[in-house]
Amino acid sequence: MKLLVFAHRGEAQAFFNEWEFLPEEFFFTGLFKNKNYYLLITGEGPKDASEKTVAVLSSYKNEITEIINIGIAGSLTPKLSVGDMAWVRSSYAQNAERSEFKSYTTKNHTNIDCITAFSRITSQIERKTLSAFADIVDRELWSIASAGHLFRVETSALKLISDDADSVDMCKLVKDEAPAMSKKLFTEFQKHEMKLASVKPVELVAKSDSIEDYFLNHPKFYFTTSQTRKLSTVLRGLSLKKIADDTELKNIANKLIEENANEKTSKELSKMFLNSLSERLNPLNTKIKDKINQSLKPLLDSGATVTFDPELEQEYIQINYQVRNTKDQKRLQLALEQFNYQKIKDIFAGNLGDDV
Secondary structure (H helix, E strand, O other), rough: OEEEEEEOOHHHHHHHHHOOOOOOOOOOOOEEEEEEEEEEEEOOHHHHHHHHHHHHHHHHHHOOOOOEEEEEEEOOOOOOOOOEEEEEEEEEEEEOOOOOOOEEEOOOOOOEEEEEEOOOOOOHHHHHHHOOOOOOOEHHHHHHHHHHHHHEEEEEEEEEEEEEOOOOOOHHHHHHHHHHHHHHHHHHHHHHHHHHHHHHOOOOOOOOOOHHHHHHHHOOOOOOHHHHHHHHHHHHHHHOOOOOHHHHHHHHHHHHHHHHHOOOHHHHHHHHHHHHHHHHOOOOHHHHHHHHHHHHHHHHHHOOEEOOOOOOOOOOOEEEEOOOOOHHHHHHHHHHHHHHHHHHHHOOOOOOOOOO
């Protein structure tokens, strides 16, 4: 499976619009997946690009066969104008006042080289200096290629020229033109993939029976699309951390079914099973959620429906309360007076009490 790496979501906008990418449960936000590709948003700059690419490769090294960095770049030569597309031959890096000795060559037989700058290029003098080393300049490719080299994963790069030496406000240009630029990148990438497929057809291999198939085909379970995705992620996490083997997982499922099959529907059993596996994979998250629910008790007792980010990435709560008369209003006011949001903030800050 290929890993598509973008610096900004705007560059990937058309890919999200045309193909169904879903968030992948990971150590940080920005990783997505569909049936054919992983997609990573790193943020701008070589540091973030390097750290996040390495993190993904270390976790999915057995799945990822190629990295393709897709995004915008600045032209350093008159032969490339705004709107031109380029597959990169080699990548270099310019760090402060010196160039990095290591360079990385892709499989693309073009004559376009890219140099990665460790800071934004804002002057004609800087552009002229870099033009001695490469045809285009970006902020991420060299770091991504370095990560690929470390894990022995082939790296390619598709760049769209977003500005040239005469551009005065590149940031504004990129922001204003993001949808159109992303569409051009998507069209070129799709053409490239179709060309590869016509030269070397993809061999479709039937998926072998696995523990995931066992649960998805179990007569007592019914997994929705989102639950199927979560099941795959949780099972992979349990396997990587060696928390439970296939036999243990089947025993967990059988016990849950024996205790609840007469009272619960297949969908409810599937949800309970996923919650049980998630607790084993992330026991700390379970404790955090329990602490949050304890702090929400005044609101819950008033009849309010209160939700928070199930992934525990964003610090917020959402309150839904139906006011039909003054009595309801007073009940809500009293609940809000008793509720202490600072406890929620403390929990997100890591203060869970002495029992953790």
